[in-house]
Amino acid sequence: GDSVTQMEGPVTLSEEAFLTINCTYTATGYPSLFWYVQYPGEGLQLLLKATKADDKGSNKGFEATYRKETTSFHLEKGSVQVSDSAVYFCALRGRTSGSRLTFGEGTQLTVNP
Amino acid sequence: GAVVSQHPSWVICKSGTSVKIECRSLDFQATTMFWYRQFPKQSLMLMATSNEGSKATYEQGVEKDKFLINHASLTLSTLTVTSAHPEDSSFYICSARAAQGVVINEQFFGPGTRLTVL
Numbered sequence: 282g283d284s285v286t287q288m289e290g291p292v293t294l295s296e297e298a299f300l301t302i303n304c305t306y307t308a309t310g311y312p313s314l315f316w317y318v319q320y321p322g323e324g325l326q327l328l329l330k331a332t333k334a335d336d337k338g339s340n341k342g343f344e345a346t347y348r349k350e351t352t353s354f355h356l357e358k359g360s361v362q363v364s365d366s367a368v369y370f371c372a373l374r375g376r377t378s379g380s381r382l383t384f385g386e387g388t389q390l391t392v393n394p
Numbered sequence: 395g396a397v398v399s400q401h402p403s404w405v406i407c408k409s410g411t412s413v414k415i416e417c418r419s420l421d422f423q424a425t426t427m428f429w430y431r432q433f434p435k436q437s438l439m440l441m442a443t444s445n446e447g448s449k450a451t452y453e454q455g456v457e458k459d460k461f462l463i464n465h466a467s468l469t470l471s472t473l474t475v476t477s478a479h480p481e482d483s484s485f486y487i488c489s490a491r492a493a494q495g496v497v498i499n500e501q502f503f504g505p506g507t508r509l510t511v512l
Contacts, residue, residue, distance in 0.1 A: 317503075324400075324487050325438070325503040370437065380426060380491045380501055384437045 283308045283375050287385035294361055294392050302356040302388045304345075304371035312373040314338075314347055314354040315382070319368045328356075328369070361392045397421055398490050400504035407478055408512055415473045415507045417488030423468035424490035428501065429461075432485040444471050468493065478511040485509075 288303040306312065313332045317325040329338030334349035345356045354371060371385040397420040407413050417427055425446050430438040442458075444450040444465035452458045460482075462474040471490075475482050485508050489501040 322506075322508075324398075324505040325489075327500075327502075381428075381440070381443070382501060386437045387435075389435070 283312065283373060283383045285371050285373055285383055285385035287369075287371050287388050289386075289388070291389035291391060294390070296363055296392055296394050297360045298392075300356070300358040300361045300365075300390070302369055302371075302390070304354045304356065304385060306352050306354065306371075306373050308352075308373055308375050308383075310376045311349070312375045314345070315372040315374070316343070316345055316354070316356050317370040317372060317384075319370065319387070321367070325370065361390075363392045363394055366390055366392050396492065396500075396502045398488065398502045398504040400486075400488055400507050402507060403505060404508040404510075406510045406512065409479055410477055412474055412476045413478055413509060415475075415486055415488075415509075417471045417473070417490065417504055419469045419490040419492075419502070422490075422502075423493040424471075425468065425493040426491040427465055427471040428489045428491075429463060429471075429473050430487045430489070432487060432506075434485075438487060441473075475509065478509070480511045483509055483511045 284307045315330045316328040318328045319325050329340040331338040331347035337346045343358045345354050368387045370387045372382045399418045401416045427444050429441045432438050441456045442450045442452045444463045446465050450463035465471040487506045489503045
């Protein structure tokens with residue numbers, strides 16, 4: 282079945298540091314890939330997505346590229362801010378699963394001033 | 395656009411009572427709504443998928459008689475936790491899938507409901 286594996290957290294960075302959160306997936310065919318962000322005490326917000334190989338999703342300085350050859354969708358940001366502190370979830374939606382999402386375990390990011 | 399609300403945002407109840415959580419799509423029609431449960435520092439676990447006007451489909455291991463789901467309209471789904479016990483304490487999140495529009499098939503998430511059972 283479909284699965285998503287994220288790099289284990291927590292991740293702690295200083296402000297303006299470079300961020301990478303690794304995400305790899307297993308799925309039949311070519312799924313759509315997503316990154317969601319969850320701020321403390323809140324629900325999930327879609328951060329970015331990519332629907333086909335080599336697509337790059339980007340939003341708020343975050344980027345992730347759909348790599349079919351490595352089945353990866355790593356999240357990156359060149360310079361993190363304190364306000365980026367949150368939990369980040371990688372997710373996929375299979376081609377045959379309708380709108381059902383499969384989530385990774387989540388990675389807690391803390392950015393210190 | 396594509397806003398999903400949940401009510402209440404948090405609730406504390408006594409063991410043995412029932413609690414109802416509402417999930418509303420405010421500016422779009424949702425043929426499908428999803429209910430998730432999230433334990434502290436863990437990922438989201440899909441509990442059930444509800445389609446407007448039909449019975450919900452529950453994931454394996456989720457008791458349908460304990461977690462009653464009703465999706466009576468295209469903008470409202472409810473989750474009722476019956477005879478709640480402390481182990482039901484959790485963060486419950488709903489999401490809604492748009493019935494039409496450019497973001498069809500996309501899930502939009504509510505802000506979550508924190509349930510604490512004493």
